Amino acid sequence: MSDTEINTQTTARRGRPRAFDREVALAKAQALFHARGYDALSVADLTHALGINPPSFYAAFGSKLELYDEALRRYEKTEGLDVDTALAPGTPLSEGVARLLRYAADAYASGEACGCMVIEAARGTADAAAGEKARERMEASRSYIHQRISSLDAGHADLASDYVMMSLAGLSASARNGMPTARLRIMAAIAADGLKSQLEHAA
Amino acid sequence: MSDTEINTQTTARRGRPRAFDREVALAKAQALFHARGYDALSVADLTHALGINPPSFYAAFGSKLELYDEALRRYEKTEGLDVDTALAPGTPLSEGVARLLRYAADAYASGEACGCMVIEAARGTADAAAGEKARERMEASRSYIHQRISSLDAGHADLASDYVMMSLAGLSASARNGMPTARLRIMAAIAADGLKSQLEHAA
């Protein structure tokens, strides 16, 4: 009769309830990590921005590194490129790559935290463990892109996925350096033309 | 009779002489900054690697930041790309860019400190002042490349220099991710083809 067992996410645990929304805090932390990077963002910065104290922070997220890992995965889910649409079955490879790079141009320039959170974090972090986390996520993305490209044109999968990853890194860097969306789109189109030209001449 | 006044670099200053070679130390510091980045390389790491104590370090270099600035400039002089040769007067723009990117492919993959020291440092540093120094050097390089491209093809200088900077960032990132020289050269060629194709179709 009653619907008491439907709500499984907040199962009315015992003890004093948490005074903040963990999901909201994670979203805010992810944005901060994206904008300022792992090293430049201290736990003190985070607790201050979230309006909580260190013990609450560590009880909810474990450690700075664990929160960072969660933030990276959240970024992929909420702001990651739509690889499936860009490289949909039946799409010519050069066209799919052009679409994916255009998605990146649009995504990387928007907001104050520009560039790709994963690509920018994959190198240059003082904390070795944090860099490793980012590199893991980037490798996962690379692998997935390679797989999707492989289903379109298996013969050029290695070459094309390497080129895509390089182009994404270039676009991300340019976005980070302040390049506006419109110009970024042009850059993406030129880069895509390079692969197209290569595939045509090699055919 | 004697040649005492010829040697002007070591003018026999008063006081206790320095026990280490400043140039050698600078070279070693530059390599370390390149390989590990500003944040990850502590002054303690530096003094240990150079075999000196902190007071000698600060007497010789002023501060970690000043040494970093010197290291960046040394990198440009000793390992910077030969822009003048790549974009020599009379060179077709697309060919010059292809040459410059190939130089980068060769330079970025060599050694254990891979990627461009300036590009990699221009973003992602926890220390804001160090990032600013790197960004200054990158802007200087961008400006010089823009000027040289402008003398080859003034109409496409903005577009081409933006594209070159983006491609260099992509090549640097790929090198940092372990891409070998041969593959990096192919990437450079494909990227250069993009601009060539763009310039031809726009003409």
Added chain:
DNA sequence: TTATTTCTGTATCACTCACTACAAAATCCT
């Protein structure tokens, strides 16, 4: 109510960071 559990705030912890005070040592100038 009473016990149990969980979270919250205060006040730290040990550690690393870039950097320096101080006096002894080593050179040049007179």
Added chain:
DNA sequence: AGGATTTTGTAGTGAGTGATACAGAAATAA
């Protein structure tokens, strides 16, 4: 030789780092 000057090694500075001990507060369970 003796004074002036600069570097050297020892030892430590204050500030900031990520992470915690502890006790009180706020909820559920009995």
